[in-house]
Amino acid sequence: MSRCPDKETLERFAYGRLPDTECANLEAHLESCRRCAAALARLPVGEELLERIRELERSRQEIAESLSRLPATEDKLASTVFGREDDKPRP
Amino acid sequence: MILMITTTNLSLLERMRGGSDERTWREFFRTYSPMLMSFARRLGLSDADADDAVQETLLAVHAAFRKMPEPFDRTKGRFKSWLRGIAKHKVRDVQRRHQKDARIEQHDVLAGAGADPETSSEVDALFELEWQRNLLARALEQVAREVDPAVYQAFELYAVHGNDPNKVAKLLGVSRNAVYISKTRVLKRVSRIIVELQEQGS
Numbered sequence A: 001m002s003r004c005p006d007k008e009t010l011e012r013f014a015y016g017r018l019p020d021t022e023c024a025n026l027e028a029h030l031e032s033c034r035r036c037a038a039a040l041a042r043l044p045v046g047e048e049l050l051e052r053i054r055e056l057e058r059s060r061q062e063i064a065e066s067l068s069r070l071p072a073t074e075d076k077l078a079s080t081v082f083g084r085e086d087d088k089p090r091p
Numbered sequence B: 001m002i003l004m005i006t007t008t009n010l011s012l013l014e015r016m017r018g019g020s021d022e023r024t025w026r027e028f029f030r031t032y033s034p035m036l037m038s039f040a041r042r043l044g045l046s047d048a049d050a051d052d053a054v055q056e057t058l059l060a061v062h063a064a065f066r067k068m069p070e071p072f073d074r075t076k077g078r079f080k081s082w083l084r085g086i087a088k089h090k091v092r093d094v095q096r097r098h099q100k101d102a103r104i105e106q107h108d109v110l111a112g113a114g115a116d117p118e119t120s121s122e123v124d125a126l127f128e129l130e131w132q133r134n135l136l137a138r139a140l141e142q143v144a145r146e147v148d149p150a151v152y153q154a155f156e157l158y159a160v161h162g163n164d165p166n167k168v169a170k171l172l173g174v175s176r177n178a179v180y181i182s183k184t185r186v187l188k189r190v191s192r193i194i195v196e197l198q199e200q201g202s
């Protein structure tokens, strides 16, 4: 196993500021080093984005019933626009 | 290289222009109908009415794309404001039809917006919120297609829903490290895709 990266390197990796070549090495290290992987996961990175993802899930959940209509609507509109036959060539 | 990226970026909107094939149209539908549905529901429309507004919006969009002489200027968010205009108009149509049916004279959410575009900032803000949510949803869908299913599930269970990493690892049959790494990997990719989508203006 390669040497553990210092805290700063780990942070640069977490915030996406590490060059790709170094990322590959670090990712390989993280696969086998529990200490670094756990330290990385504890960094408060991406919390804002994660909160937005949770908010998205909640908002889609609120209108889940409306959204469940969409596949049928898609098929209905598609046949209106393109005709019934799936492989009908366009004029 | 830049030329190649540009071509790829423009693809969905470009393929819609001049009349799309069914596959492209379905891709367009799946990309934008959830946010249009959400927009209509949050403006007070019922399930069925919101569904009508979504359908009418997408039919109008399809018809307009067929006759569109040139592509959208993606640097200026032209597509977004264009779609917003059609969506607002169609929601208002559905609401008016109902008011006429029920002979109700009271104001609806979009009444002000219909009379005076200057007062529609709240509606525009709502559309913007849905637009941003949609960018995020599309980025997540793309990452889910790109990465190993276990990586994406680990991300959902551990990073999004805060489940214990040991339990997640056991459930998915991966190492605990893989669970930790999934968080960074997916978030990085999502951020990058969002930037790409914003650059495309689509």
Ligand SMILES: [Zn+2]
Binding pocket: A003, A004, A005, A029, A033, A034, A035, A036, A037
């Ligand atoms: Zn280490």
